[in-house]
């Protein structure tokens with residue numbers, strides 16, 4: 001029996017069991033390098049409604065020395081960050097007397113836009129390498145894991161925040177309670193914190209089971225987040241739906257005692273949507289595993305047919321979510337010749353589990369594959385736009401989720 005990582009209740013509702021898998025971001029230096037596998041199973045707490053991983057990988061096995069992800073590598077993400085900064089500066093009238101703090105600030109991809117607009121910033125990120133790059137952009141960065149203790153230290157040092165941003169980090173922290181408590185501590189009295197995370201409702205509706213991987217501890221709904229925030233001293237007052245990562249929520253929260261931020265209509269609307277989808281009961285979760293199995297069957301049938309016709313299939317995008325899909329389907333280099341990725345840090349390596357080689361995108365031009373399977377389906381428009389030249393030799397694009405689509 002599993003215990004809920006937030007409320008401590010006993011859990012006996014499994015969302016999906018994806019088997020034993022290596023950590024998704026542990027790329028291998030050689031095709032036969034040793035690797036460890038850990039259970040990958042998502043479960044649902046029926047008391048606080050937090051969907052979470054049942055098993056934890058020891059941190060030493062996740063954050064390998066090779067772990068290198070700089071946000072600025074995705075063009076659409078850079079544009080998203082700029083739009084966020086402009087919107088927040090306008091909505092909350094931020095200026096030189098305010099402070100914006102971002103948690104998991106990475107290479108300063110987001111805070112640089114506030115800094116350019118003259119708003120003081122502080123980034124917080126545990127990766128020293130990222131912090132060095134950020135400082136070159138003029139983004140002061142504290143190298144630390146964020147939690148209540150870090151928040152108290154920063155507050156005492158005069159870093160009380162008028163806006164705190166946490167984009168795609170809430171789902172990645174093992175101790176969600178200590179993390180959220182830190183926001184209630186570091187925010188100034190009427191400060192605002194925004195959190196972006198993939199919406200559980202889309203995961204369920206679009207069978208996005210490949211967003212489940214070991215570095216991703218929680219799968220969040222407004223329902224679960226409001227409950228967690230209330231316990232930790234925050235109140236949600238607004239929510240927006242975003243297209244990022246296959247459909248995300250941006251939640252706006254303030255300290256419980258702040259009266260400056262009245263509840264917005266979108267909040268009650270989203271509560272109704274989630275209730276109608278059955279997130280409060282077992283209804284929304286039962287039957288999900290069968291849908292995952294159907295997606296796997298669809299991909300295997302497609303690959304079998306391609307093999308019979310002598311067609312070549314390669315992958316595009318060596319992202320964490322691709323690894324969950326490939327390993328759940330039990331695929332290897334016999335099925336997909338190679339996967340291309342624009343990140344030089346991944347090129348020349350092998351995907352964890354499937355051991356498919358990762359090559360630079362120009363290998364597509366020499367191999368002239370019949371099919372390019374886009375693994376990060378959330379970027380399918382961006383990727384198919386960049387790779388439109390595969391039409392020159394009759395190549396086609398494929399995505400596997402929520403079902404096989406060839407175009």
Ligand SMILES: [Zn+2]
Nearest residue numbers: 004007045048
């Ligand atoms: Zn719970």
